[in-house]
Amino acid sequence: NAGVMQNPRHLVRRRGQEARLRCSPMKGHSHVYWYRQLPEEGLKFMVYLQKENIIDESGMPKERFSAEFPKEGPSILRIQQVVRGDSAAYFCASSPVRYEQYFGPGTRLTVT
Amino acid sequence: DAKTTQPPSMDCAEGRAANLPCNHSTISGNEYVYWYRQIHSQGPQYIIHGLKNNETNEMASLIITEDRKSSTLILPHATLRDTAVYYCIVRVVETSGSRLTFGEGTQLTVNP
Numbered sequence: 001n002a003g004v005m006q007n008p009r010h011l012v013r014r015r016g017q018e019a020r021l022r023c024s025p026m027k028g029h030s031h032v033y034w035y036r037q038l039p040e041e042g043l044k045f046m047v048y049l050q051k052e053n054i055i056d057e058s059g060m061p062k063e064r065f066s067a068e069f070p071k072e073g074p075s076i077l078r079i080q081q082v083v084r085g086d087s088a089a090y091f092c093a094s095s096p097v098r099y100e101q102y103f104g105p106g107t108r109l110t111v112t
Numbered sequence: 113d114a115k116t117t118q119p120p121s122m123d124c125a126e127g128r129a130a131n132l133p134c135n136h137s138t139i140s141g142n143e144y145v146y147w148y149r150q151i152h153s154q155g156p157q158y159i160i161h162g163l164k165n166n167e168t169n170e171m172a173s174l175i176i177t178e179d180r181k182s183s184t185l186i187l188p189h190a191t192l193r194d195t196a197v198y199y200c201i202v203r204v205v206e207t208s209g210s211r212l213t214f215g216e217g218t219q220l221t222v223n224p
Contacts, residue, residue: 093155
């Protein structure tokens, strides 16, 4: 059973471009969470999704950030018009229904 | 979610047991204790969780005090690969899942 997959692993964008981060949950997992880790800081929750539904987006910045988890395909975290402060590691986690969350290897976004 | 307090850093000799403490004096009756770790630059890794009874799995043991105000994660035979930041998290586990709130954690360094 493959683990949580994230791609790309590294992403470089210039200021003003869009970044799309993908997360494929573990097989059978219908819950996806996104977390962000800024340089030298701890992990912060961003958003929690189930298939086709956003359950909790209280950690998402109000502008430029969006997330989706369509019926088919991976979950996508989208950052529009990136700024240098968006440079961070973005981790996705999945869980079957409750209890433990399993994390992917992360996508490291660098904004130049 | 209840606040947790952990020592910022600990050292352990390779082959010895590593005992990582966590205080969660305001824990509620329906909150579980979870432990995760993050090896440098990797995604967090689930270790173990418990409600009130002691738990053991292939990675570690979790000892929760009778009043549930504190717990200890035990790595019975620490190896160099156990060097990581260890996070103690308490959370309510709803039927539909919930976020993880990461604190500062404990940087465990296993020395040869």
